Amino acid sequence: MGRLTRRELLAGAAGLAAGMAVSDLALAQAKEKVTILTPFTFLIGFAELLYPLSAGYYAEQGLDATVLPAGGSAAAVTQVLAGQAQFCRTGAIDLMTAVSRGAPLVAIATIAQASTIWMISPAKAPINSPEDFKGKTIGIISKAGLAENLLDMMLAGAKIDPKSVPREAVGNAPGAYSLIEQGRIAGYLASTSTVLALKAAGTPIVAWNTDQFAKIPGQVLVTTREMVEKRPETCQKFLNAVNMAVTELLDPNKIDAAIAKMKPLEISDAKDPVAAKAALLAEQSSWSPGGIKPLRNVPDRFSVCRFLMVGAGLLPQGASDQVYTNQFAVKLP
Numbered sequence: 001m002g003r004l005t006r007r008e009l010l011a012g013a014a015g016l017a018a019g020m021a022v023s024d025l026a027l028a029q030a031k032e033k034v035t036i037l038t039p040f041t042f043l044i045g046f047a048e049l050l051y052p053l054s055a056g057y058y059a060e061q062g063l064d065a066t067v068l069p070a071g072g073s074a075a076a077v078t079q080v081l082a083g084q085a086q087f088c089r090t091g092a093i094d095l096m097t098a099v100s101r102g103a104p105l106v107a108i109a110t111i112a113q114a115s116t117i118w119m120i121s122p123a124k125a126p127i128n129s130p131e132d133f134k135g136k137t138i139g140i141i142s143k144a145g146l147a148e149n150l151l152d153m154m155l156a157g158a159k160i161d162p163k164s165v166p167r168e169a170v171g172n173a174p175g176a177y178s179l180i181e182q183g184r185i186a187g188y189l190a191s192t193s194t195v196l197a198l199k200a201a202g203t204p205i206v207a208w209n210t211d212q213f214a215k216i217p218g219q220v221l222v223t224t225r226e227m228v229e230k231r232p233e234t235c236q237k238f239l240n241a242v243n244m245a246v247t248e249l250l251d252p253n254k255i256d257a258a259i260a261k262m263k264p265l266e267i268s269d270a271k272d273p274v275a276a277k278a279a280l281l282a283e284q285s286s287w288s289p290g291g292i293k294p295l296r297n298v299p300d301r302f303s304v305c306r307f308l309m310v311g312a313g314l315l316p317q318g319a320s321d322q323v324y325t326n327q328f329a330v331k332l333p
Contacts, residue, residue, distance in 0.1 A: 139188025
């Protein structure tokens, strides 16, 4: 064989580079565009959707993903139904309500197996169970919202007349505790972040998760039935990326680096790494309680949710709890 000339070598190198460029372009073009919605502004509690963006897991799965904040769970669901987004996170109660009204939605995973809502009361006059609600004014985040729905469901489970429990909308912030001190409310329902803030401030409180009395799915990852039927590969890719993030975030040796990697996303409650880690660890406590495999939809929890919602008048009699599928979750490693 004769030796290659310098011109032939350069030509070959140029051809190889061109081929690689074309290959890279083809790979970029092959990525499927999807839009994913968080319920509200970017919060560290939505890390399972945000971290795959920072870590490149969506891209690794062949997705050109855009993650955006929605103006509430209802707005997120509406945009998914309208085809403006393919996936979103919402509450299981919201999902079951929407499906009962004919919305073609389905949960392809449960991210928060347990509730993200806590009952807060003063240590000197604690509320320890739904039976203690009777005759007391209870603070809720908003009228007809998640906290009030959970309150009614717990009352239904304890066979307590909801009319015996006055309620007042107080928002979701540590400052609402002042209403307890003023005697306007006996306690209030709020999110994990509020409990953490009160404890960090040394406020003498008793706090318990509503999961103690209403074992229902907390937060679910939702898409349309059309997506499940016509684009199952896309659903699997999305859940694969989320699972990669969840696996890494659950590793205590990797969580600090993961939080740092999400910094460019400007997550509103992650500016202080220490506080962000505490908040994320608190959220993670609901990802796999009792050894439940992360992201699995648990049938018993959906069944309890339906039962309590019907009892509270939030669902009609005969409503189905078949609002989920595990066809993608069972394929996760």
